[in-house]
Structures are given as structure tokens and as C-alpha cells.
Amino acid sequence: MNLLYWINRVKMHPLLSFLFCITFLFPKGASAYKSVIHHFDLRIEINSATDIDIYEEAYITYYSFARLEDDLVVTHIDKFNELKFFQAEIINSAGEVIKTIRERDLVENSLSWEGNIVDDKILSLPLSSSAMPVSIRYEMKIRQSASLFLPAFRPVKFTDQLVEKASFTVQAPLDFALSFKTQKLNEPHIERTEGTISYQYHMDSFPTVAEEPYMPALLSLTPWAEVSALQFEIEKTRGSFASWAEFGNWSAAMLYGTDDIGYDSKAALDRITDTVSDTLQRIQQVFRWVQNRTRYISIQQGLGGWKPMPASEVDEYGYGDCKALVNYTRSALQHLGIKAHYCLVNYGKGRDPVDPDFPNQAFNHVILSVPMKTDTIWLECTNQQIPLNYLGYGVENRKALIVEKNQSQLVTTPSTSSGYHKVSRKIQMEVQSDGSALITSESYHSGLDFYWAWESVEPDTRKRAITENVDFTSFELDTFHIANCEEKAFTNRIYTAGYVPRFAQKVAGYLSVKPRFFKYDFPELPHADNRIHQLHFRKGYRILDTITINLPEGYIASDLPTSTSTESDFGSYSSDFTIDEGQLKCVLQAVLKPGMYDANRYAEIRLFLNTVKSLPEQRVFLQKQS
Structure with missing residues (x-):
């Protein structure tokens, strides 16, 4: 029976109301927790590669307003993700619903700012303060029109958080192939019906993870699941996660027709390298030339989040994001007969490592590699001061995908800072x-x-x-x-x-x-x-x-x-x-x-x-x- 039914029943009787609060809103040892997830359910219904419904429902009690502030973001929306339904109830410590929030009440904030142009927006709960403890029960539906990325199931988002119950369900047509990667979860219950197959993961009572200084990453200590579509589609382009090489072919297709630079720039490149015969010095000259005439502006709109703007436009406007600047530098080197590779990497400290055995959309940054006879030169193209062959802590010593048609492969970037x-x-x-x-x-x-x-x-x-x-x-x-x-x-x-x-x-x-x-x-x-x-x-x-x-x-x-x-x-x-x-x-x-x-x-x-x-x-x- 619905939990709200009991809320309405027990609040008519003082003793029952007190017992309800103790039983449901204040689990044993609650003072040791900053939040308790009573239940969290994520369901992905894949109708086709471009028609995906995502349902999320949860009931959470917060004992710290700071923790509530950390958890106010409901979801993000963009060209491929549309919020179709949302409703939340804010419940006080007496079990009373003190506020109902619907989609129209959510606070919308753009993720664009100066130097960062994206079509992503985040939707947040409109709460500025609240007496503790407070509980939030919500449900929502999101319509997703691309299968390049699917939501991950991560019920434990914070330390000092108790999870009493959680579930993860993925339903798809029988002929829609999926791959899964999980940690600390039992094998899924699989059900086949006429035309569909569903995978159901259930988790009961995962204990709180205590906060300690210099502890391992929370993700390494908690249960989670990731799912990937073996054949995906986005913006009328199709690709495959059957292997990293297949995904590399799709990424290579994103570069088609983007590598032409202007006549004047070609002439300038010829001029600055005319008397330089050493390949490494020629690469250095090109790198400095690019740094001196470009600046970084992040552009992540629609397929532009994966397809770089043409090198001719970078040439004309003098700016671009990581994809565009890498592609521009690659095109400049290509003009001089120097082969260079567009490389996908997961940038940032604490980022999830790329799994060689689980091809998926795991990258958020692009760098450039230039193969030499005895070594490889690496270029971070988004900074005007960084020297040649220095990557830094954000991208060093991690898996990167070298993009080349029919020859894409995962490699490990060097540790230029030695850690x-x-x-x-x-x-x-x-x-x-x-x-x-x-x-x-x-x-x-x-x-x-x-x-x-x-x-x-x-x-x-x-x-x-x-x-x-x-x-x-x-x-x-x-x-x-x-x-x-x-x-x-x-x-x-x-x-x-x-x-x-x-x-x-x-x-x-x-x-x-x-x-x-x-x-x-x-x-x-x-x-x-x-x-x-x-x-x-x-x-x-x-x-x-x-x-x-x-x-x-x-x-x-x-x-x-x-x-x-x-x-x-x-x-x-x-x-x-x-x-x-x-x-x-x-x-x-x-x-x-x-x-x-x-x-x-x-x-x-x-x-x-x-x-x-x-x-x-x-x-x-x-x-x-x-």
C-alpha cells in the first residue's frame, strides 16, 4: 500500500504519528546518517534506438541541510533529454506533506557561461531552507531521443548515506542488444515477454559508507550498474559499441569534411617550417602557431558535443572547444605531411576509469597524439601556455581511444607529471x-x-x-x-x-x-x-x-x-x-x-x-x- 496512505492515516492520532516518525522517518541510528534512501527505483524502457523512456522514483530523508543542498538537482535536459513528468512531496518530521512540487515549479539554470556554450540545462528543487529532518518523495519521467548514452544506476551518491532498498530495471525489444557492467550487485532477474526482455536488479539495505580523509573513491566502495546499447543512434547517425574499434569508426566519421584550413594559413605554416627539417621541431612550430592564434571556448550543442566544428571555421574565428582545436592542429600537421591522431580521453581527477572490456561513451575530452619513430608526442590543445608533450594530471596515465578508421585502439597516456x-x-x-x-x-x-x-x-x-x-x-x-x-x-x-x-x-x-x-x-x-x-x-x-x-x-x-x-x-x-x-x-x-x-x-x-x-x-x- 502507498506510503502516503499511512501518512494521512497516522497523522490523525498523536501516538501513531509519533510511532510513524520513529519507524519510517528516523531509522535506527539515523543520527549517524546525513541522509537515508528508503527506496530508489530507476527504470529504462527502450522502445527503439531513438525512443527511450526513463522513470525514476525515490523516497529520501535528509538529516543535514548541507546534504539536501548537495542533492537539489533533479535532472538535466538538453536536445536529447526532455522532462515529461515530475512531482515531489516535501514531508516534515511529523509525516505531514508541507509542499508539493511539480515540473513548472522547478528552477531551471543553463550550464552555459562565458567561454562555455552548451544546450544543457539543469532542473533543481526550489528549496532555500528547511527544518531538519525533512523527507522528499518524488517521481519523474524523461524522454530520451538518442541511445549513445544511457543512465547509470548509482543509488549511493554520498558518504554517510544509508540505502534501505533500490532497484534497476532495463526493458528493451528482444533484438535490441545490450551490455552491462555491475559492481556489488547480484545477477539480474531476466524476464522475456512477447517482443521484449527486461533485466531487473534489486538491492536491499546497503550500509552507510563513512566519510574519512584520503579514502578510496566512493564509486569503488558502492554498488552500481552501467548499461550500454551495442548499436546506438544519435542525430540520424548510427554507431556500435560492439568493440572500441567500432566506436572509433563512428568517432572517425565525425571528422569527415572538417580538416580543411584556409589558403593563408597553409602559406603561413609553410613559411614558419620552411627552414626546419627536424620533425619534432616542426611539430613544436605548429603547436606554438596554433596556441598564438586560438583560444578555448567550449561548444557542446546537439551533435556538436561529439562532432568538431570545421578547421576552416577555427581558422576564421580563432576559437574552438577541445574537439575543434585538436582537429585544427591535426589539420595543420596534416598539411605538412605529419600524421596525427584525434584521441578521446576522460578528463579530470577522480573520473571513472575507462574499462577496456566495456565499450561505451566514457569520454569528455579530446587530445592529440603524434606518432614518431621511437616515441609518441602528446598535445593538449586547449591551453595557450602548456608546453609540447605535457598533459598534466587531468589526462595523464589513463586510457585514451586513438581514433582512426578501422584501426582505433585504446592506449595509456604517459605520466608526464609522474604523479x-x-x-x-x-x-x-x-x-x-x-x-x-x-x-x-x-x-x-x-x-x-x-x-x-x-x-x-x-x-x-x-x-x-x-x-x-x-x-x-x-x-x-x-x-x-x-x-x-x-x-x-x-x-x-x-x-x-x-x-x-x-x-x-x-x-x-x-x-x-x-x-x-x-x-x-x-x-x-x-x-x-x-x-x-x-x-x-x-x-x-x-x-x-x-x-x-x-x-x-x-x-x-x-x-x-x-x-x-x-x-x-x-x-x-x-x-x-x-x-x-x-x-x-x-x-x-x-x-x-x-x-x-x-x-x-x-x-x-x-x-x-x-x-x-x-x-x-x-x-x-x-x-x-x-
Whole structure:
């Protein structure tokens, strides 16, 4: 019987109303949850490749308004997705329906903004505040006119969320082939009727996933299902997910007729490469030429979300999205007889990995690869400052689909940043007898710390970024300079000079100094007696500080800290202190390796990180000679 029937019955009797709230709206241990999904049902009815009905129904109780704010988006609509029906009821803690929301009441927001042109819009619930707890029961229907993408079943969207019951059903004609990928779900119940087949997944009582720092991705811990149409259609074009090569053929067809650039541009390309015979240098010249005359604007409208605008239009207007800029660069190289490949990739940290065994529409970005005799050159074409063959954390070390008719294949992009924040710093400190210090530093940033984007940032913003990284609030920055380091690939050199008025503390006739200047940006772990999840450090850290402290005239270092070192499978650190002719030299090194570590090692790793943080906190006492 419908739950709303019981809501209406029990609210007539105070005792029954109280029991109802305890039983239905406040499940056992609810205070430990931010939300409880009492039921969530997703049903996909495929009538044909261009006629798909999607039904969604759920009943959710929220115990945190912040969680409710995170979950206000109902759906998105675009050229291929139309909302046909929506109704929701907002229910307070007494089980009373306090508001009914229909389709016309939803808040509509475009996803377009300056530099981003899309036909997508999001529809959200019109709730600005609400007393907690509050429950929402809703149902909706969406009509989808393309089968390139089908909704995924992901009932657990947040940590600290209990799911009591959920179901996922896909119904299709018998001759409409589908492929499924699932995690933590039982095998589906399959029913065949006259002309149709349905796949039904059921999930009961999935426990809450506790929120912890540096935990694995939520998707790796929860149940879900994805479905893909083996033969799809969109905008009167047809393709196949029978294999990645087949999907590559459809993607290659999207490039037909888009690779012509203007006569003037061809002449310019001939001119700038006329005296250059080395292929790598010719690629570099083309890449710089494209960067200097184009800018990135995202255009995702209709089939334009997958088909690039013609290279001739990029040539004329000087802008394009990732597809257009990659295709334009590919066309320019092609004019010079250099073969290059249009490559699909899933951009962004924490993005779902592409499964070699499950072809589907898994990509949201395009890059360019240029095969050489012994290597492959990679080009990220959407940024005007990034150097040749540097991809960055967003697309490195992940599966990409090289698009070429009848020869498309998945490859792994290189790890151009090596997955580490790398910083090597030489710091010179001139300590004065009044405790102040003149400080200069020369820092080399590479890996994930390669700040190529700073070249296009306003000087005031750069200045703020530098001073915020200094461990002295009283630091007065005099000069700074940031530039790409020509002699080291993918490295930025940052020079700073400034003054710290209270660098050393006066303690009982001594000057107390710490061999620190910059903050140590290592992860911090709070105390936890019962860690549940593994520790996942997605990025590593390598820091080397070589610090030279020139002592004030007439001062000597009384005692030096003990040099230390340790090494384990997750990292290492060392500190070395020496004194020579009025100079105190400190060499501090620390490494944290990226990876997944067992929960039972939490205390050990936390102690390691705390020790690393304490290395530059060791005091050296300077005594004035009598």
C-alpha cells in the first residue's frame, strides 16, 4: 500500500504519528546518517534506438541541510533529454506533506557561461531552507531521443548515506542488444515477454559508507550498474559499441569534411617550417602557431558535443572547444605531411576509469597524439601556455581511444607529471643580531607542481600565491620572478627575495632559529582509533630543501639538532645539520609515495607525516660570543 496512505492515516492520532516518525522517518541510528534512501527505483524502457523512456522514483530523508543542498538537482535536459513528468512531496518530521512540487515549479539554470556554450540545462528543487529532518518523495519521467548514452544506476551518491532498498530495471525489444557492467550487485532477474526482455536488479539495505580523509573513491566502495546499447543512434547517425574499434569508426566519421584550413594559413605554416627539417621541431612550430592564434571556448550543442566544428571555421574565428582545436592542429600537421591522431580521453581527477572490456561513451575530452619513430608526442590543445608533450594530471596515465578508421585502439597516456608534487628549493638566510632576516630562495617546481598556468596569471595573484606559501605572516616580499626553466623539462623556476622582521626569537640571551621558510604541503591526518577505509594518496610528494643560514657576526651555534633518516614502503625523510665557518647548513628531504595503504597502517602513516611536518620545526640556538 502507498506510503502516503499511512501518512494521512497516522497523522490523525498523536501516538501513531509519533510511532510513524520513529519507524519510517528516523531509522535506527539515523543520527549517524546525513541522509537515508528508503527506496530508489530507476527504470529504462527502450522502445527503439531513438525512443527511450526513463522513470525514476525515490523516497529520501535528509538529516543535514548541507546534504539536501548537495542533492537539489533533479535532472538535466538538453536536445536529447526532455522532462515529461515530475512531482515531489516535501514531508516534515511529523509525516505531514508541507509542499508539493511539480515540473513548472522547478528552477531551471543553463550550464552555459562565458567561454562555455552548451544546450544543457539543469532542473533543481526550489528549496532555500528547511527544518531538519525533512523527507522528499518524488517521481519523474524523461524522454530520451538518442541511445549513445544511457543512465547509470548509482543509488549511493554520498558518504554517510544509508540505502534501505533500490532497484534497476532495463526493458528493451528482444533484438535490441545490450551490455552491462555491475559492481556489488547480484545477477539480474531476466524476464522475456512477447517482443521484449527486461533485466531487473534489486538491492536491499546497503550500509552507510563513512566519510574519512584520503579514502578510496566512493564509486569503488558502492554498488552500481552501467548499461550500454551495442548499436546506438544519435542525430540520424548510427554507431556500435560492439568493440572500441567500432566506436572509433563512428568517432572517425565525425571528422569527415572538417580538416580543411584556409589558403593563408597553409602559406603561413609553410613559411614558419620552411627552414626546419627536424620533425619534432616542426611539430613544436605548429603547436606554438596554433596556441598564438586560438583560444578555448567550449561548444557542446546537439551533435556538436561529439562532432568538431570545421578547421576552416577555427581558422576564421580563432576559437574552438577541445574537439575543434585538436582537429585544427591535426589539420595543420596534416598539411605538412605529419600524421596525427584525434584521441578521446576522460578528463579530470577522480573520473571513472575507462574499462577496456566495456565499450561505451566514457569520454569528455579530446587530445592529440603524434606518432614518431621511437616515441609518441602528446598535445593538449586547449591551453595557450602548456608546453609540447605535457598533459598534466587531468589526462595523464589513463586510457585514451586513438581514433582512426578501422584501426582505433585504446592506449595509456604517459605520466608526464609522474604523479608527484616535486619541489627543490635553495634558501639563503642572512640573520641579523636583532632577529630579523633577509631571505632569498630559488625554487624548482615540477611534476604536479609545474605551474605553467602562472605565466598567464596577473602579477598580484602570483604575489599572493607566493606569500601564502611562506610560513611567516610578517614576510615582506621585495621581488619575485617566475619562468619556465629551459634546461629542465616541465619545470618552473621561482625566485623570491624578501625580509622577515621577526625571524629569530630572543630567548635568555640566545637567538632561537628554525630552518624553515616555506610551508610543508604534506597531507594531514587527524587522530582516529578505528580507521575503516584504506588510505588512498592519489598524488605523491617529493620535497628537497637546502637551507643556508648565515649567522650574525659574533654568534655561534651552541647545539645542533640530531640528523635523522627513515625509509618505508610509503615514503622517507631525512634531515642533516652541519656548521661551517659561520654558516649553518640544513638539508631536509621528504617523500610520500602515491598509492593505496591498508587501514591498519593509519597510525604508522600519521606518525610519519607528523614527523615530516616537524623536521623544519627543530630549533637551533645561536649564542653571542663574549
